[in-house]
Amino acid sequence: VTLADPGGLELLPLSGVPDVRPGDDLVSLLGDALESLGGLQGGEVLVVAQKVVSKAEGRIERTDDYLGVVLREARGVRRRRDELVIAETAHGFVCAGAGVDRSNAPEEGTVVLLPVDPDASARGLRDGLGVRFGIAPAVIVSDSFGRAWRQGTTDVAIGVAGLQPLLDLRGTSDQRGYRLQSTLVAVADELAGAAELVMGKARGVPGVLVRGFDPPVGEGSARDLIMPAERDLFP
Amino acid sequence: VTLADPGGLELLPLSGVPDVRPGDDLVSLLGDALESLGGLQGGEVLVVAQKVVSKAEGRIERTDDYLGVVLREARGVRRRRDELVIAETAHGFVCAGAGVDRSNAPEEGTVVLLPVDPDASARGLRDGLGVRFGIAPAVIVSDSFGRAWRQGTTDVAIGVAGLQPLLDLRGTSDQRGYRLQSTLVAVADELAGAAELVMGKARGVPGVLVRGFDPPVGEGSARDLIMPAERDLFP
Numbered sequence: 001v002t003l004a005d006p007g008g009l010e011l012l013p014l015s016g017v018p019d020v021r022p023g024d025d026l027v028s029l030l031g032d033a034l035e036s037l038g039g040l041q042g043g044e045v046l047v048v049a050q051k052v053v054s055k056a057e058g059r060i061e062r063t064d065d066y067l068g069v070v071l072r073e074a075r076g077v078r079r080r081r082d083e084l085v086i087a088e089t090a091h092g093f094v095c096a097g098a099g100v101d102r103s104n105a106p107e108e109g110t111v112v113l114l115p116v117d118p119d120a121s122a123r124g125l126r127d128g129l130g131v132r133f134g135i136a137p138a139v140i141v142s143d144s145f146g147r148a149w150r151q152g153t154t155d156v157a158i159g160v161a162g163l164q165p166l167l168d169l170r171g172t173s174d175q176r177g178y179r180l181q182s183t184l185v186a187v188a189d190e191l192a193g194a195a196e197l198v199m200g201k202a203r204g205v206p207g208v209l210v211r212g213f214d215p216p217v218g219e220g221s222a223r224d225l226i227m228p229a230e231r232d233l234f235p
Numbered sequence: 236v237t238l239a240d241p242g243g244l245e246l247l248p249l250s251g252v253p254d255v256r257p258g259d260d261l262v263s264l265l266g267d268a269l270e271s272l273g274g275l276q277g278g279e280v281l282v283v284a285q286k287v288v289s290k291a292e293g294r295i296e297r298t299d300d301y302l303g304v305v306l307r308e309a310r311g312v313r314r315r316r317d318e319l320v321i322a323e324t325a326h327g328f329v330c331a332g333a334g335v336d337r338s339n340a341p342e343e344g345t346v347v348l349l350p351v352d353p354d355a356s357a358r359g360l361r362d363g364l365g366v367r368f369g370i371a372p373a374v375i376v377s378d379s380f381g382r383a384w385r386q387g388t389t390d391v392a393i394g395v396a397g398l399q400p401l402l403d404l405r406g407t408s409d410q411r412g413y414r415l416q417s418t419l420v421a422v423a424d425e426l427a428g429a430a431e432l433v434m435g436k437a438r439g440v441p442g443v444l445v446r447g448f449d450p451p452v453g454e455g456s457a458r459d460l461i462m463p464a465e466r467d468l469f470p
Contacts, residue, residue: 007247008245009432012243078468144420148468148469149467152424154420156385184387185431190431196420196425225386227386232383233314233316
């Protein structure tokens with residue numbers, strides 16, 4: 001599979017991955033799917049859905065008290081309206097239900113929690129796939145978050161490895177020579193959202209391989225995407 | 236150009252488009268760029284940067300009072316810290332500076348304003364391209380917005396034509412048969428963000444053609460993406 005346009009981007013679904021259960025070896029399952037796409041060429045980003053990462057890591061809990069689990073997982077509650085709780089997770093992400101997910105849980109009466117350390121989850125996948133293929137892809141663990149002021153969810157990055165999640169254009173100039181003062185692009189979130197378009201098209205697609213986007217080089221953390229408290233205008 | 240994987244997505248840059256000036260015929264300029272990509276096949280989404288739409292529509296203003304223009308364009312101010320004004324635009328979008336842009340303005344001392352009616356801008360492009368190619372693409376006009384709680388901007392849809400910006404999964408079931416209660420995916424925002432990854436790679440790419448994503452059918456509006464006041468928890 002080669003990219004038709006050198007300036008373009010290609011997003012390929014990882015398909016044929018069986019239902020993931022606690023203890024499963026995700027590196028092996030995702031690696032097999034990557035193999036069917038012709039393996040890795042270098043410069044790729046692999047986006048993996050949080051749900052399969054959490055399931056493989058056993059972050060499943062049996063409960064009949066969803067709200068209780070949400071409030072336990074939350075480090076703080078920003079807003080609440082009936083069952084909708086906008087909470088800050090232990091990692092610092094602000095999202096509905098502190099990331100506790102009732103849908104897509106393996107059975108009725110269970111919920112799926114966020115990974116304890118999604119950056120470490122991403123790093124584990126990156127390292128393991130690097131060993132298998134001799135080339136390590138950048139990895140993003142993605143989840144669907146709601147937003148302030150806008151309807152609908154978009155997928156964002158909650159864990160990253162092998163890339164900087166923010167592209168920093170501060171200090172560069174635009175085409176007219178105007179010095180850009182504040183342009184910081186959340187490319188990891190845009191990559192996660194782009195991958196969701198592919199994951200959402202078919203059932204059972206737990207990951208997407210992005211070809212043609214050379215991500216900002218470095219070892220970043222998804223925590224870089226969190227607005228620092230002193231600059232947060234919507235506490 | 237054909238898509239390598241039927242389940243995948245391809246994003247192709249519209250290149251070779253000259254600097255856009257007030258009064259320019261965007262349908263003709265973007266149409267020529269689409270021609271070099273082999274024209275339209277059907278089912279495509281064309282994402283066009285707000286900046287070129289605004290420039291073509293003459294939404295450029297000479298001013299030495301950026302903040303004054305911001306406050307005039309704003310229908311309301313949500314938060315303010317020094318020069319940073321989180322404002323609600325006349326359209327109802329919440330963003331920094333009410334969408335008034337100093338960077339990428341055609342000359343020093345000018346600013347670029349949002350289109351008066353970005354849905355109408357998108358519709359004009361869709362209709363014009365439909366006449367030229369015999370197939371009308373869905374069109375999204377995109378802009379870079381900051382977010383609450385997260386650092387960095389992502390591109391979102393501020394105008395749409397020929398698609399529903401939200402994919403409504405409410406009432407459908409997940410793989411386990413659990414009835415999804417509240418899943419509404421902002422696919423138009425995810426498409427805009429995906430296109431930004433391509434536009435950000437090279438200078439002078441004012442649009443991106445997305446192949447392989449069949450957008451939700453219908454005539455939506457980017458206003459569908461705005462959280463209604465009665466459900467807005469962060470006024």
